[in-house]
Amino acid sequence: MSPASVDELDHVFAALADPTRRAILARLAAGEATVNELVAPFALSQPTISKHLKVLERAGLVSRGRAAQFRPVRLNAAPLADAAQWIGGYRRFWEQSFDRLDAYVQDLKRKEKRNASQRKRK
Numbered sequence: 462m463s464p465a466s467v468d469e470l471d472h473v474f475a476a477l478a479d480p481t482r483r484a485i486l487a488r489l490a491a492g493e494a495t496v497n498e499l500v501a502p503f504a505l506s507q508p509t510i511s512k513h514l515k516v517l518e519r520a521g522l523v524s525r526g527r528a529a530q531f532r533p534v535r536l537n538a539a540p541l542a543d544a545a546q547w548i549g550g551y552r553r554f555w556e557q558s559f560d561r562l563d564a565y566v567q568d569l570k571r572k573e574k575r576n577a578s579q580r581k582r583k
Contacts, residue, residue, distance in 0.1 A: 469540065474544065476516050486522060496510060
């Protein structure tokens with residue numbers, strides 16, 4: 462991964478760290494919206510939502526268009542795909558860890574069963 466893409470990934474994860482920004486992205490997944498439309502479901506001011514949008518823009522997760530006097534905000538999912546790919550790289554690690562844990566639990570169960578049958582014989 463190149464240094465530029467590491468910086469981009471850092472911005473994406475920093476943007477996703479906030480629940481309000483995640484909710485904004487979820488809303489934008491349904492279609493573009495104006496800032497005022499994005500303010501409506503939150504108990505936050507328009508300037509606060511605008512600050513969240515700036516963080517999302519810096520991460521490349523949203524873009525703003527122009528439609529007459531409106532500047533609709535649109536979701537840009539490409540950086541999310543990059544983040545998912547990075548996270549997916551750890552999938553094999555977790556699967557192997559769970560496989561080892563499962564093998565360990567099965568071994569414990571076999572030992573317990575063996576010990577239980579030996580106790581019954583005594």
